[in-house]
Each structure stands twice: as structure tokens, then as C-alpha cells.
Amino acid sequence: MSSTDVNRLNTASAPHIPARISVQRVMMWVCLTLLPATLAHVYYFGLGILLQMILAIGSAYLFEWWCLKWRQQPMQPFITDLSALVTAWLFVLCISPIAPWYVAVVGMFFSIVVAKHLFGGIGHNIFNPAMVGFCVILIAFPQSMSLWLPPVGLLEAMDSIKTLSLLEIIDWVFTGRPNEHIDAVTAATPLAAVQTGLQQGYSLSEMTALPIFGDFGGMGWEWIANWLFIGGAILLYKRIITWHVPAAVLMTTIAASTPFYLFNGDVFLSPQQHIFSGGIMLAAFFIATDPTSGCSSFRGKIIFGAGVAILTVLIRNFGAFPDGVAFAVLLMNMSVPLIDRLTIPNPYGKKSKVNEHV
Structure with a gap:
């Protein structure tokens, strides 16, 4: 065996046991198992989450590429391990589907650059990157996180209000200028509605009787x-x-x-x-x-x-x-x-x- 062949061998420290499953495969399974919940999100709250996913995933990979280049790390294994995709996906499931475009960008900056790469990259971060990004935007942009679209069942009960079209969602996300129709359909999350109602002196039974609450x-x-x-x-x-x-x-x-x-x-x-x-x-x-x-x-x-x-x-x-x-x-x-x-x-x-x- 030549010296060149020896150098190609995996000489990592013991134990020399191949991994049961790769990082890429793990992340692929996470994405696949998140897909049904994401489709349910689209059904109940509209297409805004897909727009947010495009913004977040695009920003995540841009920051991932920049950090790998800055740290002089190889691109291929880290770009293709799908970890940035999972981080962006989890982040998007936590934010409002009509959040302004910069929410996803700022969130991914803190998730990928600060929480991940400043600590040494994948496998070295001490904080969950998606939650770091979400906490930052929750504190920095509380108003943007407080407005959600009512679920489809509630919109059906409100005959005078129709769901937002994709163009209206895009206009809201990129311009930040709500029109009269958008103002009419925005609402709080159930937990936020409970918190606000209790502060105003309503009982929990009165709050959970509202149409925004379901069976459980x-x-x-x-x-x-x-x-x-x-x-x-x-x-x-x-x-x-x-x-x-x-x-x-x-x-x-x-x-x-x-x-x-x-x-x-x-x-x-x-x-x-x-x-x-x-x-x-x-x-x-x-x-x-x-x-x-x-x-x-x-x-x-x-x-x-x-x-x-x-x-x-x-x-x-x-x-x-x-x-x-x-x-x-x-x-x-x-x-x-x-x-x-x-x-x-x-x-x-x-x-x-x-x-x-x-």
C-alpha cells in the first residue's frame, strides 16, 4: 500500500466504528417528519409559511456559505448536511406567517452566524440555533410576532371575511403596510389571547369559549x-x-x-x-x-x-x-x-x- 493510499484512510481517534447514520440522513428524516405538520400549517393558516420558508432557508444558506468561507472550512460536506435547512424550518414553524421579511433574515443571522458558527459550527453549539434566532426576534420585533392569521375554520364562520391571497401576503411581508382587508383578519395566537383576556379581567372559561379555541x-x-x-x-x-x-x-x-x-x-x-x-x-x-x-x-x-x-x-x-x-x-x-x-x-x-x- 502506497503512502498516498494510507493518507486516504480514515485515521480518526478510536473507537474506529462507522456511524450508524449520517448527519445528512438524520436531517433528511427530520425534514420528512416535519412535512405533514407544515402542510397542516398551510391548510389552517395559509401560504404565508411557504414564503417565510423561502426567506429563512435562503438566508440560512447564505449565512452558512459566508461563515464557512470566513472560517476556511470545506463547503461541500457542511452545505449538503441539511442542518441549515432544519434550523430554518424549525424557526419558521415558530414565527407568524405574515411576519415582515427582515424577521427571517435577522433570525437566521443569529441562528447560523452567532449560535452556530461563532461556537465552532455544527456539533459545537451549546444553544439550540433555531431557538436563539426565535428569541432574538421575539424580543426585537414583538409586534410582528403578535399578529397571526385566524385558522381556516374561524374564517369560514366569518362570512364577511375571506382568507388572504398569496399576493396580499407577499405585499404584507415585503412592504409592511397593512391594508384594510389585512387589518380585518389578523388575530392573536390562542395563548396570547388567553394572556390578554386574563389581564383584562376575563376568566379562562370565557376566553376558551371563543371560536379561536378547538376541542383540546x-x-x-x-x-x-x-x-x-x-x-x-x-x-x-x-x-x-x-x-x-x-x-x-x-x-x-x-x-x-x-x-x-x-x-x-x-x-x-x-x-x-x-x-x-x-x-x-x-x-x-x-x-x-x-x-x-x-x-x-x-x-x-x-x-x-x-x-x-x-x-x-x-x-x-x-x-x-x-x-x-x-x-x-x-x-x-x-x-x-x-x-x-x-x-x-x-x-x-x-x-x-x-x-x-x-
């Missing part, structure tokens, strides 16, 4: 959550993720929200409303399961998922923001080194500190 959560939102659950189940079946984080997030959300609801059901949301409104289901299967910014051990994953759920419930009940999923994930990302230190078992043969002193 927000109208439209509950079906998107159902498809996210099915997509997450496929990821579990394919062993892309493990059960620890999703189970911890969902079960702890129920456990943490039930006492509040039993104490005062006119102030605090029920467990099913927590799960089927907002981003809990997305976080349980697609965000908190991020292997890079999450915990490594099985016990650590359970603690991480439970922490995301508890913080989300507390922020929703007592915080200034209607949905606290993104903030909860980032706070738990900061706790990962400590959780891993306390939960990762010692390797076989390592002496404990007690034995070392004997």
Missing part, C-alpha cells in the same frame, strides 16, 4: 400538534431520537400544569391546552431532542426534558410572554454541562474518589 387547544394548532406527534413517533421508530426527552417533556407538562389547573381553572390552562396550544409538541420531539445542545446520558435527557416542561409552564402562567418554550430550552441548554457532570456514569474501571483515598 387552539383551533388549527391542535391538529398541527397531532401531526408533530406522529412525526415524532416516526423519529422514535427510526431511532433518530430516544423516548427520554419527549416523554419527559409531555409527562412533566401534564404533571406541572395539573396542580395549577385544579387550584384555579379560571386562571390557569388545563394540561391538554398546554400541550395542544403553542410549541410544547414541537419542543418535545424536534427541539429539545437536539443531541448537540442537549444532554448525553439517559438520566440527563429526562432531567433536561422535565426542566423544559416546568420552565415553560411557569413562564406561561406567570411570565410576560404567552409561550415560554424557546426561553425554557435555552435556559436548560445552559444547564447541560452541570446535568451531564452529575448524570453521566463513570467508565468501567475508574476508581471512585473514596477508593482513591483508601
Whole structure:
């Protein structure tokens, strides 16, 4: 064997075990399992999400290319691993479909440049990139995040109001100038409507009786959550993720929200409303399961998922923001080194500190 052939061999550090599945394949499965929920989003809230996806994905890959060139990294393996696509996709599922164009651009700048590449690129980021971008635009552009389109079922009940056309959505996104028709159909999310109603002195039963709420959560939102659950189940079946984080997030959300609801059901949301409104289901299967910014051990994953759920419930009940999923994930990302230190078992043969002193 020549020296040239030797140099072509994979000489990475031991153990020399090929990966069971590549990053690209993992990301491809994530995209495929997000597709049904995205189509449900289009059905209930219109074509705006597709426009936002074009803006976010285009911005993500532009910033990815720029950062790789700046860091003098090879383009092909990182451009084609689909990680930027997944980051943009998750980000878009969190923002308003009629958000101005610069929301996606700014969000992707902080997701790709700041949260990903300034920490060393894929596999080195300590924070979930999509949630970093979302938190930035949530704080920087709160008004843009507060306006959503009513779900299709609600529009059908309002005979005098028709859904926005694609041209009207494009005009709203790129000009930022609402016309009379757009003003008539914009609305708040179910969680935001509950928060505003409680601040105005209405009871939760009065708020959830509004048409924007469905059987379990927000109208439209509950079906998107159902498809996210099915997509997450496929990821579990394919062993892309493990059960620890999703189970911890969902079960702890129920456990943490039930006492509040039993104490005062006119102030605090029920467990099913927590799960089927907002981003809990997305976080349980697609965000908190991020292997890079999450915990490594099985016990650590359970603690991480439970922490995301508890913080989300507390922020929703007592915080200034209607949905606290993104903030909860980032706070738990900061706790990962400590959780891993306390939960990762010692390797076989390592002496404990007690034995070392004997």
C-alpha cells in the first residue's frame, strides 16, 4: 500500500466504528417528519409559511456559505448536511406567517452566524440555533410576532371575511403596510389571547369559549400538534431520537400544569391546552431532542426534558410572554454541562474518589 493510499484512510481517534447514520440522513428524516405538520400549517393558516420558508432557508444558506468561507472550512460536506435547512424550518414553524421579511433574515443571522458558527459550527453549539434566532426576534420585533392569521375554520364562520391571497401576503411581508382587508383578519395566537383576556379581567372559561379555541387547544394548532406527534413517533421508530426527552417533556407538562389547573381553572390552562396550544409538541420531539445542545446520558435527557416542561409552564402562567418554550430550552441548554457532570456514569474501571483515598 502506497503512502498516498494510507493518507486516504480514515485515521480518526478510536473507537474506529462507522456511524450508524449520517448527519445528512438524520436531517433528511427530520425534514420528512416535519412535512405533514407544515402542510397542516398551510391548510389552517395559509401560504404565508411557504414564503417565510423561502426567506429563512435562503438566508440560512447564505449565512452558512459566508461563515464557512470566513472560517476556511470545506463547503461541500457542511452545505449538503441539511442542518441549515432544519434550523430554518424549525424557526419558521415558530414565527407568524405574515411576519415582515427582515424577521427571517435577522433570525437566521443569529441562528447560523452567532449560535452556530461563532461556537465552532455544527456539533459545537451549546444553544439550540433555531431557538436563539426565535428569541432574538421575539424580543426585537414583538409586534410582528403578535399578529397571526385566524385558522381556516374561524374564517369560514366569518362570512364577511375571506382568507388572504398569496399576493396580499407577499405585499404584507415585503412592504409592511397593512391594508384594510389585512387589518380585518389578523388575530392573536390562542395563548396570547388567553394572556390578554386574563389581564383584562376575563376568566379562562370565557376566553376558551371563543371560536379561536378547538376541542383540546387552539383551533388549527391542535391538529398541527397531532401531526408533530406522529412525526415524532416516526423519529422514535427510526431511532433518530430516544423516548427520554419527549416523554419527559409531555409527562412533566401534564404533571406541572395539573396542580395549577385544579387550584384555579379560571386562571390557569388545563394540561391538554398546554400541550395542544403553542410549541410544547414541537419542543418535545424536534427541539429539545437536539443531541448537540442537549444532554448525553439517559438520566440527563429526562432531567433536561422535565426542566423544559416546568420552565415553560411557569413562564406561561406567570411570565410576560404567552409561550415560554424557546426561553425554557435555552435556559436548560445552559444547564447541560452541570446535568451531564452529575448524570453521566463513570467508565468501567475508574476508581471512585473514596477508593482513591483508601
